[in-house]
Amino acid sequence: MTITPPALSVFEALESEVRSYCRGWPAVFDRAQGSHMFDEDGHTYLDFFAGAGSLNYGHNNPVLKRALIDYIERDGVTHGLDMSTTAKRAFLESFQNNILRPRDLPYKVMFPGPTGTNAVEAALKLARKVKGRESIVSFTNAFHGMSLGSLAVTGNAFKRAGAGIPLVHGTPMPFDNYFDGTIPDFLWFERLLEDQGSGLNQPAAVIVETVQGEGGINVARPEWLRALAELCERQDMLLIVDDIQMGCGRTGAFFSFEESGITPDIVTVSKSISGYGMPMSLALFKPELDVWEPGEHNGTFRGNNPAFVTAAATLDTYWADGQMEKQTLARGEQVERALRAICEEQSGTHFRGRGLVWGLEFEDKPRASAVCKRAFELGLLVETSGPESEVVKLLPALTISPDDLDEGLRTLARAVRETA
Amino acid sequence: MTITPPALSVFEALESEVRSYCRGWPAVFDRAQGSHMFDEDGHTYLDFFAGAGSLNYGHNNPVLKRALIDYIERDGVTHGLDMSTTAKRAFLESFQNNILRPRDLPYKVMFPGPTGTNAVEAALKLARKVKGRESIVSFTNAFHGMSLGSLAVTGNAFKRAGAGIPLVHGTPMPFDNYFDGTIPDFLWFERLLEDQGSGLNQPAAVIVETVQGEGGINVARPEWLRALAELCERQDMLLIVDDIQMGCGRTGAFFSFEESGITPDIVTVSKSISGYGMPMSLALFKPELDVWEPGEHNGTFRGNNPAFVTAAATLDTYWADGQMEKQTLARGEQVERALRAICEEQSGTHFRGRGLVWGLEFEDKPRASAVCKRAFELGLLVETSGPESEVVKLLPALTISPDDLDEGLRTLARAVRETA
Amino acid sequence: MTITPPALSVFEALESEVRSYCRGWPAVFDRAQGSHMFDEDGHTYLDFFAGAGSLNYGHNNPVLKRALIDYIERDGVTHGLDMSTTAKRAFLESFQNNILRPRDLPYKVMFPGPTGTNAVEAALKLARKVKGRESIVSFTNAFHGMSLGSLAVTGNAFKRAGAGIPLVHGTPMPFDNYFDGTIPDFLWFERLLEDQGSGLNQPAAVIVETVQGEGGINVARPEWLRALAELCERQDMLLIVDDIQMGCGRTGAFFSFEESGITPDIVTVSKSISGYGMPMSLALFKPELDVWEPGEHNGTFRGNNPAFVTAAATLDTYWADGQMEKQTLARGEQVERALRAICEEQSGTHFRGRGLVWGLEFEDKPRASAVCKRAFELGLLVETSGPESEVVKLLPALTISPDDLDEGLRTLARAVRETA
């Protein structure tokens, strides 16, 4: 495929220099369907990025599209603040019936504003309010968002520097396997907590991703998560699982922490919860933590009702039984086999992942970007992650067909080969 | 109208106690059209709240609805991160042609995430980066958002307390008319800036609303805004106008600061920019301030393309000429006459406003809430604002018909009378 | 007098660039007695600076010197941490009998470390602990010390910049007469406290100097102090009077706040409390505020027993009756007459003060430094203060003779004249 770089004039002239993805993918996209995106020049791209995990059910999923158009056609409430609406009720009922009740999860549901960082900010506020302490523990290479509260618990130095104020009130601890298994889990963290002279401000909560997406596809083992949950319990800290990128089935189960058997105190959900790429987020928490005063946290777009409609449709369609989870795990094995083959062929490469989130790491770090660039030329959308952009990150839609998945993996293998 | 409180069971059982509007308006809303909302029991409500200013063109505006459905039908890109898309291009071109160029505004456009607080966080980050200073000056009774960066420059003590950490790095100054005209403007602020011993950390920027919506419909005079802009210039501080609630025509002109003739360094826009109640926001800034590194600030839903589509449609439909502004000012006069009549009849009441944002203040503060309650029973949606909820706030759609406006104002007058 | 600049080699070679007074007074001082200092080249200087207010009883006061040498000779405890010692007991008894009891002041006494900033840090900690709030209100042009807690409530921008971190947790309010009497007292402060939307973090305490020494000899009126005390009472804030420079008789009475009749919740005392220029400080507070846990604040040199000895001697010698206060006020009138004469002769000059602390302000700001320089050449030690060093500050020993005072004032007048 030959791609002529389009005349990006209005983008270059008017849009801020902060724009990013459009630089690596110099096309003007027009339409999208399932696992494919189409640019205005007629090129087709296979999407292994899925809106950074926001499109688990593919682009413009026809089931959701139908529900959405029906809702819009009949003038359903679009913007509902936190008024009660029929669309919100339908979502809440579906969430209760398909997600919470079968998993025996006791959570209250908060709509904290439609983006992931809104949910994280709400979760941190609530934890601080409940515990009456200000400090939060996060993990190396965590990513939780770009507003100041979330950014303070995010690891990336480049993003942090953007704050323009010292980001304090948080302390990083080593994520699972940070020392390649040579150090006992939580050795440092637990010692700091137990030593009255350690200098660690007693944390209100710990915030963790079960798989760090932006951080380089770092996968926490279930036993590490269980030990973390026990440590939180023992040390009177709340456990917040940020499931914004890894929830909604990305790792197989609806919540990424299900595999480990833990029940976090607070869970943040966003990205694929609406299923259609529309902004929506949730903060879930144990009922005894629901100490909010009415209106103590709010937000203009926390009642994005069209998103509630598609969200309910995803739950009813994909999560009424265990099929989706099984399928994701099967597709994941397909990815794993392909990555293993690549790594066997190419020295200096490593792979890791769970469900349908996988990372291909290059010891020669700049090569990861080169692979993404070559993949784009070959019609495949993949992006890097990790602190030095050294990992190619695979986030195909959960609904991708085995053939499309296979094609993308073959393109990836070619891109790897051609950048060797 | 008699309203039977519906069985709100799933809301009460599952939704967090933080929910707020649904308590004052105990109905389950189902549909909405123009200036009316309809609950599931068949009641109709005239909406003088307009999604807290997010629905300037009414609910489910048919022109926008058509454009939106067309876009969805043809599988236009829904979720686009910050990729270049045809929808984004159409929006940028329309924004340039209809808004920026005719007003001779030089701004670069940033998509900082789809909520107002995302835009404020980005604006504050940018100001701090540009100036290399951390402190921001805000004003008494300001409201800028609920994430930690925005909350630190928000006045409301109840909201601030929710942070759970000391909110620092900001200093409040008196908003226009804070002392009823008895004190020269900026006397305190300017003195602090000029006195090397004042103890004020030199601010990177000042953030201001031209009309404080949440703060009680406090209207800044154009000459006050001009003096503020001059003070910022003189003292090397950036001027950020938060036009999230007052922009997009709410006060008449597209930007609320146009009347004063100032050109802020940074402008935040959200709420009604998509026109359809869908999450979207912008940060606008002078080109010389565009010092962002690619990706230094990001966000999953910053490319909410359906919102770009309806946003472009509002600009092409309503802002290609000066009609909308004229109409808003005319409707505003209608409101003003009605409020004057109410205040002449009812002692202890005061009114103020601009364009189509008006406040009716009650010296007997709890009465404002009683008026809203009674209005709801009479089929009118209005809400309070102000630090002690002492102001009934009128935010009808800009597209409201004179008859609907008249009906709502008569209902309001009745509610005021019946709570005397 | 002709002064040959000495060879300052070891000072220049070894001492940090931070050194300051030695630059304005380029002599090597050797001995001192009463109101005179003597350099190694045999020059004599009349001291109108008195160790920045630490030498209210003159250099090496013979009464104190005798007590000090006796104590050292008999091997009295020198370094006592917070052990009980006979010297501490003697001081406490003298302080109770001569100071607290006659003034009906109920204070507990804390030895927080021997410097003023130790006392301020302790006072702020205690206020925060008692009130459970973090914010402190200070005043424009306040000076409270150089450690981070004290510096955060200090006004001077140059000193604040030295912190290297944002100094937050404090908010400045206008000191008395900041607007030359044109604005009602506490208009801004009180309004911020009463307005739930003001954005002011509710303060734990207010810290104030009755006369701002470093800030430019700004004198608070008694009625302003009383109104401040009432405001603190009404708004549940503790009132801290920092009497480090103005206490110990500098303004006439032992405590500078006596004239106003207020009883602060917390008082900090240092500088002249030992009387001999030896490091010592106190924090005094109402007994109900004494919620410290044993050892919650400590410090190596908080038991500087030789200072306790001279401190007790000053109290027994000078404060057993009202003579010292009367004498100080009389000497103050002598200064006032001389300053009035200077200001009548020299346009662009203003004077203000109380007791034996006076300031001579120059509208032509750099002239104040020129006056000090010329005075030094003429054998008089005076220094500037104020945010732009625009005020010549007079702090003679309280024990100065009328003749010496007269001589110094004549030298000052000459220096003023010769720099016109």
Add this chain to the structure above:
Amino acid sequence: MTITPPALSVFEALESEVRSYCRGWPAVFDRAQGSHMFDEDGHTYLDFFAGAGSLNYGHNNPVLKRALIDYIERDGVTHGLDMSTTAKRAFLESFQNNILRPRDLPYKVMFPGPTGTNAVEAALKLARKVKGRESIVSFTNAFHGMSLGSLAVTGNAFKRAGAGIPLVHGTPMPFDNYFDGTIPDFLWFERLLEDQGSGLNQPAAVIVETVQGEGGINVARPEWLRALAELCERQDMLLIVDDIQMGCGRTGAFFSFEESGITPDIVTVSKSISGYGMPMSLALFKPELDVWEPGEHNGTFRGNNPAFVTAAATLDTYWADGQMEKQTLARGEQVERALRAICEEQSGTHFRGRGLVWGLEFEDKPRASAVCKRAFELGLLVETSGPESEVVKLLPALTISPDDLDEGLRTLARAVRETA
């Protein structure tokens, strides 16, 4: 010895509850000489605490006493701010000749105020100014002082809680041997520094004690200090050695870091620098770091000239050759033998130390306090340290005679035995 608890009335009635040592040692001390203190009831105590390390040359050392009285008798300048004085010159010359030059240390000398925490605050300010960063790394169980800047880098949770504000801008790292040698040195610290996604704010400096006195007599190995110095060099962080308690010969050499061969960028010195227990402190730093503006940091008592006189006398008397160091090491061996014997006899006890600072740790933690209580009854002054006061800390004067040392060690052994 039978001790009748004295009538402490004025202490109990007037002195704040914060008082601490006087509770464990309920006597009223009157005189002191060498290694002995005498209470007013005629009891004699052997002092193994030495003013928490401030009396390395014993109480009221006769050589220093002579110099001090001579200076006072001849009316030498007592309070000198930062004026040049003959006493300061003599000290600087002696410090240069006896300390800096023989050790080839290039330091500039700053007088930052007379207490240890003044010196630490100055050191932290300077490091932040030089590097333009705000964050400081400290170590578990560090103690650096009680003012807010120093407290933020102090480990003890009880002391930290006294701050009343969140203590941020610092991050603790594991001190040497924190994991009993099972973890490679600096594994965690170095990894955080090298990982761009770690979330650690890049530090301006590292502050460390070579032996943690308050933290429980934790001794850093020379190789650990060398590795730390190399890490600081490699990662562009300044290395601050807080030698307030361990300097001035406590560990043998004048500076405690000499043994390791490192040259810290900044050194803080206080406690025993005056030698006579009088308040004095220094900040030393490499000349290229001397970027202070004149007066950017100041303090009323930074020119405590009598302390300069005794300080110079200690240097001339004890540090003109290597005798003092040899003697201290010999005395240290005497202590070590005694402690070894105790630990061999008593299970659950451990000892550690260097030079003349030693700790005796009890696995049964409360026993350490019981030992100190019993020792007091037996006429020996010793105190606990460590996060849970589980270590008896031995800090005899460096000038103690072998016989006195032996007597004290025998008393200690008896106290240990009698609390078993």
